[in-house]
Amino acid sequence: MSQPTGSTRLAAVIGDPVRHSLSPLLHNTAFAALDLDWVYVALEVGAGHTAEALEAMRTLGIAGLSVTMPHKEAAAAACDELSPDAAALRAVNCVVNDGGRLIGHNTDGDGFIAAIDAELGFDPRGRRCVVLGAGGAARSIGLALARSGASQIAVINRTAERAQQAAELFGEVALVVSGGPEASVIAESDLIVNATSVGMSTSATDGEAAEFPFDLELIGNHHTVVDIVYRPLLTPLLAHAQARGARTANGVAMLTHQAAIAFTLWTGQAAPIEAMTAAVSASLVD
Numbered sequence: 001m002s003q004p005t006g007s008t009r010l011a012a013v014i015g016d017p018v019r020h021s022l023s024p025l026l027h028n029t030a031f032a033a034l035d036l037d038w039v040y041v042a043l044e045v046g047a048g049h050t051a052e053a054l055e056a057m058r059t060l061g062i063a064g065l066s067v068t069m070p071h072k073e074a075a076a077a078a079c080d081e082l083s084p085d086a087a088a089l090r091a092v093n094c095v096v097n098d099g100g101r102l103i104g105h106n107t108d109g110d111g112f113i114a115a116i117d118a119e120l121g122f123d124p125r126g127r128r129c130v131v132l133g134a135g136g137a138a139r140s141i142g143l144a145l146a147r148s149g150a151s152q153i154a155v156i157n158r159t160a161e162r163a164q165q166a167a168e169l170f171g172e173v174a175l176v177v178s179g180g181p182e183a184s185v186i187a188e189s190d191l192i193v194n195a196t197s198v199g200m201s202t203s204a205t206d207g208e209a210a211e212f213p214f215d216l217e218l219i220g221n222h223h224t225v226v227d228i229v230y231r232p233l234l235t236p237l238l239a240h241a242q243a244r245g246a247r248t249a250n251g252v253a254m255l256t257h258q259a260a261i262a263f264t265l266w267t268g269q270a271a272p273i274e275a276m277t278a279a280v281s282a283s284l285v286d
Ligand SMILES: NC(=O)c1ccc[n+]([C@@H]2O[C@H](COP(=O)([O-])OP(=O)(O)OC[C@H]3O[C@@H](n4cnc5c(N)ncnc54)[C@H](OP(=O)(O)O)[C@@H]3O)[C@@H](O)[C@H]2O)c1
Pocket: 108, 132, 133, 134, 135, 136, 137, 138, 157, 158, 159, 162, 195, 196, 197, 198, 200, 228, 229, 230, 251, 252, 254, 255, 256, 258
C-alpha cells in the first residue's frame, strides 16, 4: 500500500479493549488488495464516550467506523438512522458517515449467514437450529437465521431471562430451552451454533474444561456445528464435533464476512474475501 496522503480516507474501530482487534488487519488488507486510498486504525475509547466518538466522526470526517465492546448499544442511540437489524437489536457494529449523517448497521447476522454459506454451503431455510447464548452475537445470529427461513431456533442460555428476551426477537420459530434441553432438541437439530464465550482462550478460561449445557455425545455426523469463537481456532466444542463426524466451522469466516459487509457499505466495492481470510487465518495460527 502506498503512503497515506492528504486525500487518504480514514476508517477506524472504537472499543475498549481494542489493541487485540483483527479489524485493522482485515480492512487494511482489503484496501491494499483493491489499491484503495484508505487507511484503518484502532482507537481506544473508554465506556461512556461513545457519543463523543461518533461526534468526532463527523468533525474529523472519518468515513467508516467499526464499533465493538462496550459501545454497541450507545452507538445505536447516537446514530441519526439505523438499519432494520441495528434497530431491532438496538446495537450497532458499523457506522457509515454519509455527508455528516451517521447511519448505524449491524453486520454480524448477515456476516454469519454469508459465512455458513461460503464455508459450509449451509442454507438455513427449513432447518432446525440451536443457538447457545443470548448476548449480542447470539441475538444477531438468531435474527438472521429467522429471516433466512429457519424452521426452529432453540435458544439455550445460562441466564434464562436473557434467553427469553432473545427469543422474542426471533418470532414464532423460537423455542426457549431452560434448565438443560431435551435430548431430542439437540439430536434432531441440523445446526448448532455456539455464540457464547465458552471455549474462548482468555486468562480467565484458559485451561478450564469448557462446559456445555447438553451432552456432547448427542452430536452426530448429520450435524453442522459452528463455533463463532476464533481464539483458539479449534475450540473444545469443534474438536468434539469433528470427532463425531459433524461438519464444522470456526469464527474466522463470520469475522471476515461481517467485516466484508462493512467494507462494502463504506467503499461501495465488493470485498476481497480471499485476501482477508488469508491474512486473518495466518495471524491466528494456533
Ligand atoms: N466470529 C465473530 O465474528 C464474532 C462476532 C461477535 C462475537 N464473537 C464471539 O462471540 C462470543 C460472545 O460475544 P457477545 O458479543 O455475544 O458477548 P455477550 O453479549 O457478552 O454475551 C456473552 C454470552 O456468553 C454467555 N456466557 C459467558 N460466559 C459463560 C459461561 N461461563 N457459561 C455459560 N455461558 C456463558 C452469556 O450468558 P449469560 O447471558 O448467562 O451471561 C451470553 O449468552 C465472544 O467469544 C466473542 O468473541 C465472535
